[in-house]
Amino acid sequence: MTARRWVGWGLVAAVPLAFLGLFFVLPTGTLIARGFSTGGSLDLSGFGEVFSRPRTWRIVGLTFLQAALGTVFAVGLGIPGAYVLYRRRFRGQWLARALVTVPFVLPTVVVGVAFRSLLAEGGPLGALHLDGTLAAIVAALVFFNYSVVVRTVGGFWAHLDPRAEQAARVLGAPPWRAFLSVTLPALVPAITAAASIVFLFCATAFGIVLILGGIRFGTIETEIWIQTTQFLNLRAASVLSVVQLVVVGAVLGVSGAARRRRERALHLTAVDAARERLGRADWAPAVVTGLVGAVLIALPMLSLVLRSLQTSHGWSLQNYANLATTGGRGVLTGTVWAALGNSVRTAVLATAIAVVVGALVALVVSRRPHSRSGRRAIETLDAVFMLPLGVSAVTVGFGFLIALHRPLGLDIDLRTWWGLVPVAQAVVAVPLVVRSLLPVLRAIEPRLRQAAAVLGASPWRVFVAVDLPMVRRALGLAIGFAFAVSLGEFGATSFLVRPDRPTLPIVIYRLIGRPGAENLGMALAASVVLAALTAAVMMLAERWRPASAMGEL
Amino acid sequence: MARRLASLAAVAALALTLSACTSGGQAKPSSTGGASGSISAGARGTVVLVTHDSFVISDALIAEFTSKTGYTLEQHAPGDVGVLVNQLVLTKDAPIGDVTFGIDNTFASRAVSNGVLAAYRSPAEGTSAAKFDLDSSNNLTPIDYGDVCVNVDHGWFSAKGIPEPVTLADLAKPAYKDLLAVENPATSSPGLAFLLATVSAFGADGWQGYWSQLKTNGVKIDAGWTDAYTVDFSGSSGKGSRPLVVSYASSPPDEVPAGGTTAPTGALLDTCFRQVEYAGVLAGAKNPAGAQAFIDFMLGDSFQAALPSAMYVYPVSSSVKVPDTWATFAPIPSSPFSMDPAQIDKNRDGWIQKWTDTVIG
Numbered sequence: 001m002t003a004r005r006w007v008g009w010g011l012v013a014a015v016p017l018a019f020l021g022l023f024f025v026l027p028t029g030t031l032i033a034r035g036f037s038t039g040g041s042l043d044l045s046g047f048g049e050v051f052s053r054p055r056t057w058r059i060v061g062l063t064f065l066q067a068a069l070g071t072v073f074a075v076g077l078g079i080p081g082a083y084v085l086y087r088r089r090f091r092g093q094w095l096a097r098a099l100v101t102v103p104f105v106l107p108t109v110v111v112g113v114a115f116r117s118l119l120a121e122g123g124p125l126g127a128l129h130l131d132g133t134l135a136a137i138v139a140a141l142v143f144f145n146y147s148v149v150v151r152t153v154g155g156f157w158a159h160l161d162p163r164a165e166q167a168a169r170v171l172g173a174p175p176w177r178a179f180l181s182v183t184l185p186a187l188v189p190a191i192t193a194a195a196s197i198v199f200l201f202c203a204t205a206f207g208i209v210l211i212l213g214g215i216r217f218g219t220i221e222t223e224i225w226i227q228t229t230q231f232l233n234l235r236a237a238s239v240l241s242v243v244q245l246v247v248v249g250a251v252l253g254v255s256g257a258a259r260r261r262r263e264r265a266l267h268l269t270a271v272d273a274a275r276e277r278l279g280r281a282d283w284a285p286a287v288v289t290g291l292v293g294a295v296l297i298a299l300p301m302l303s304l305v306l307r308s309l310q311t312s313h314g315w316s317l318q319n320y321a322n323l324a325t326t327g328g329r330g331v332l333t334g335t336v337w338a339a340l341g342n343s344v345r346t347a348v349l350a351t352a353i354a355v356v357v358g359a360l361v362a363l364v365v366s367r368r369p370h371s372r373s374g375r376r377a378i379e380t381l382d383a384v385f386m387l388p389l390g391v392s393a394v395t396v397g398f399g400f401l402i403a404l405h406r407p408l409g410l411d412i413d414l415r416t417w418w419g420l421v422p423v424a425q426a427v428v429a430v431p432l433v434v435r436s437l438l439p440v441l442r443a444i445e446p447r448l449r450q451a452a453a454v455l456g457a458s459p460w461r462v463f464v465a466v467d468l469p470m471v472r473r474a475l476g477l478a479i480g481f482a483f484a485v486s487l488g489e490f491g492a493t494s495f496l497v498r499p500d501r502p503t504l505p506i507v508i509y510r511l512i513g514r515p516g517a518e519n520l521g522m523a524l525a526a527s528v529v530l531a532a533l534t535a536a537v538m539m540l541a542e543r544w545r546p547a548s549a550m551g552e553l
Numbered sequence: 554m555a556r557r558l559a560s561l562a563a564v565a566a567l568a569l570t571l572s573a574c575t576s577g578g579q580a581k582p583s584s585t586g587g588a589s590g591s592i593s594a595g596a597r598g599t600v601v602l603v604t605h606d607s608f609v610i611s612d613a614l615i616a617e618f619t620s621k622t623g624y625t626l627e628q629h630a631p632g633d634v635g636v637l638v639n640q641l642v643l644t645k646d647a648p649i650g651d652v653t654f655g656i657d658n659t660f661a662s663r664a665v666s667n668g669v670l671a672a673y674r675s676p677a678e679g680t681s682a683a684k685f686d687l688d689s690s691n692n693l694t695p696i697d698y699g700d701v702c703v704n705v706d707h708g709w710f711s712a713k714g715i716p717e718p719v720t721l722a723d724l725a726k727p728a729y730k731d732l733l734a735v736e737n738p739a740t741s742s743p744g745l746a747f748l749l750a751t752v753s754a755f756g757a758d759g760w761q762g763y764w765s766q767l768k769t770n771g772v773k774i775d776a777g778w779t780d781a782y783t784v785d786f787s788g789s790s791g792k793g794s795r796p797l798v799v800s801y802a803s804s805p806p807d808e809v810p811a812g813g814t815t816a817p818t819g820a821l822l823d824t825c826f827r828q829v830e831y832a833g834v835l836a837g838a839k840n841p842a843g844a845q846a847f848i849d850f851m852l853g854d855s856f857q858a859a860l861p862s863a864m865y866v867y868p869v870s871s872s873v874k875v876p877d878t879w880a881t882f883a884p885i886p887s888s889p890f891s892m893d894p895a896q897i898d899k900n901r902d903g904w905i906q907k908w909t910d911t912v913i914g
Contacts, residue, residue: 034643109779112780113779113780113783113784113791116780116784117784117791120784120785120793120794121794122793122794126794210740210776210777211775211776211777211780216913222740226739226740228639229632229633229635229636229639230635230739230740230905231901231902232638232639232642232663233902310790312790312810328807329807329862329863330609330611330862330863331609331863332609333609333610333611333612397631397632398639398640398643401631401640401643401644401649402643402644405644405647405649406647413647413649415644415649416601416627416629416649494606494631494632495631495632495636496631497630498627498628498629498630499604499606499608499609499628499629499630500628506606509606510606510607512779512783513607513778513779514807514865515782515789515800515801515804515807515808515865516790516807516808517789517790517808518807519807520783520789520790520791521790
């Protein structure tokens with residue numbers, strides 16, 4: 001019985017492992033290994049070389065500093081946001097939920113230009129002298145990652161049984177006390193999941209750090225990019241990639257430990273817990289969330305929308321009309337709408353891959369084996385699938401190009417395969433799918449599953465009858481996130497995409513890299529279209545519920 | 554137990570790669586189907602082009618190439634010119650393509666010395682093109698050229714009543730304090746070209762001193778062309794605060810409003826660095842004959858004539874006419890700075906390092 005169950009779970013784990021092995025570990029490992037070999041023999045002298053430079057230490061320090069600040073602010077501001085958007089209800093909430101996700105997919109170069117236009121000397125906020133400062137970088141990082149916290153924590157919070165907190169209140173605890181001693185501890189698994197994702201996103205932020213910080217705020221990621229693409233110094237790049245992996249490992253270790261201390265089965269409700277209207281007692285989180293929404297999220301987006309409506313002849317929709325063309329003087333091969341079609345097709349494929357792979361990982365990782373080695377294996381599996389968030393897109397992109405020619409000795413060449421684009425995007429989306437599903441799956445009372453099994457349900461029936469109903473909302477969230485990641489992905493896509501079939505971010509990048517008001521206007525209009533599409537997808541994902549087997553239990 | 558799991562994983566991996574393989578095979582014909590209608594389309598197989606992300610070729614030109622030669626064109630563009638060259642170096646034992654376009658004189662030596670290219674002398678290369686030859690080895694064929702120059706916002710200077718700067722040395726004068734935005738040479742191709750212009754102008758001993766003066770004079774360093782030109786430059790639609798920016802000699806025509814007769818911006822022709830872009834047959838190409846045919850095509854009149862509008866560069870062939878707006882608003886500098894590509898390749902990393910120490914500190 002036990003052996004058979006093990007084989008079953010092994011099978012479930014094998015598919016995602018093969019996927020990650022071929023499309024992440026093999027390419028990345030090959031490129032890093034190339035940096036450590038000279039004439040076929042192992043050469044680790046790069047470590048001494050890289051670590052003897054004071055710049056390296058400064059860069060490692062800065063990477064930690066900006067990632068830590070970005071995470072602290074995103075989490076600190078995101079928890080009230082999760083409360084307001086997912087634990088209370090108010091008119092227009094669905095729209096607010098969709099809008100906070102939009103920054104997540106905007107191309108970094110567009111956000112960089114939008115932020116700098118506000119902050120630069122002579123800009124509307126130029127008097128604050130924030131251009132080129134750490135504060136500007138951190139603000140942009142929070143702008144991008146706020147929704148990760150709001151959605152991950154909010155999706156979990158919505159399911160939390162409110163009765164424990166209500167009991168505390170009845171027993172006389174003031175609201176803040178009830179929150180701190182009852183609700184917050186219950187939220188820890190979701191908060192650590194969100195914080196670890198945000199930290200990894202911030203630590204590997206690339207374009208935004210370059211544009212807003214200049215060379216002074218270089219990070220490990222920007223340094224890997226420069227060493228690999230400009231200097232072809234793979235020795236240094238490989239050392240820095242190893243440093244990146246160590247950082248990722250440390251972050252995952254810390255967050256895993258924090259989570260394990262707190263984690264236990266919670267009272268989750270399959271349907272959303274009844275949400276009260278946002279009321280006067282909620283003024284503190286409501287004000288914080290309103291300010292964040294207005295200043296940090298809405299202001300940059302509004303300036304983007306306004307600029308997309310400006311032409312040299314005043315206000316008009318001309319930039320949007322131009323999306324049906326190939327740009328001023330034909331700088332594009334196809335129209336922007338054609339690129340949007342490519343993006344959507346790619347994103348559908350990438351989302352399908354990411355959700356299947358991510359759901360399998362989450363299912364396996366949510367088991368609680370009795371043996372020590374079993375638990376160890378599951379913790380490792382959990383961490384391994386987070387790695388793609390912490391590794392440079394340049395490393396993965398170049399890795400694809402050198403490792404996927406005759407991979408594993410097979411006589412095939414995957415390097416120019418069209419499917420690499422959705423696959424690469426899925427690799428980045430899988431961790432988000434896993435993190436969206438896992439806190440919910442883990443919090444399901446194991447006795448429910450045991451009861452179903454005792455009553456004679458097969459493992460599949462147990463999954464359909466117990467896990468699936470609980471995980472429905474999280475699944476919608478995961479699909480939305482995966483779709484958004486795919487729509488916005490630029491780093492790996494830029495290495496792999498065919499120039500005659502570009503995705504929307506690639507086209508935006510191309511337009512904004514050309515002189516002329518028409519091209520800039522089109523780039524901004526295309527960004528607004530990307531934002532609107534994302535918001536629409538997120539609204540659908542919010543409302544989507546897979547057919548439920550609940551009634552049969 | 555463990556062995557069983559391992560073999561399961563192997564089977565799954567195999568299944569994934571096999572399905573990957575078959576769908577890749579199916580995708581190929583449809584992806585190059587843009588040139589349908591011609592009977593000979595694809596009759597002689599596919600030419601795979603590896604280029605940079607600024608390369609543009611219209612569907613009409615692809616169709617013309619196919620009907621003239623019988624080859625279909627498949628394109629790959631892994632990134633900017635640095636990514637392109639490094640990618641070619643890393644995959645030289647098994648190149649992903651047959652022909653490359655876009656290696657410029659700042660990266661040419663790295664490509665040639667790593668043995669990425671196979672020699673080819675195109676019969677289509679006329680005398681006007683041959684002036685741009687890298688060397689006599691015929692590894693690279695010149696296709697186009699352009700100049701990186703400081704651009705100036707005419708309106709800003711006339712409104713202030715200050716004469717516009719003319720030379721590189723002028724830019725360091727107090728009259729032009731806080732007016733110039735440049736790109737970081739470590740992250741930007743025009744930034745590197747401008748650094749090379751200053752090295753050729755002031756010599757190996759003098760350029761760092763010049764940059765110290767620029768720094769004192771309030772030069773703004775941006776990561777890339779986009780934020781320098783779009784955010785900081787006052788002459789672009791971004792309406793920034795600085796009237797001087799490092800851009801291209803070909804940028805001004807695009808700032809001329811439709812029907813306009815004067816350009817609001819211009820290039821300072823004594824501050825320019827010449828960039829030449831080359832094409833080459835890749836060593837180990839599966840289809841060398843097709844690669845050669847594409848290089849011949851790029852030197853032909855139709856492709857050369859399309860270069861200014863599609864890629865903002867000048868054709869090397871003198872037998873095609875550049876657009877009228879270019880003749881008026883984008884004059885070619887008569888004596889731009891230039892440098893031996895071998896010297897660039899040898900010193901680039903060191904110069905960027907020294908530049909960083911001088912300017913960023």
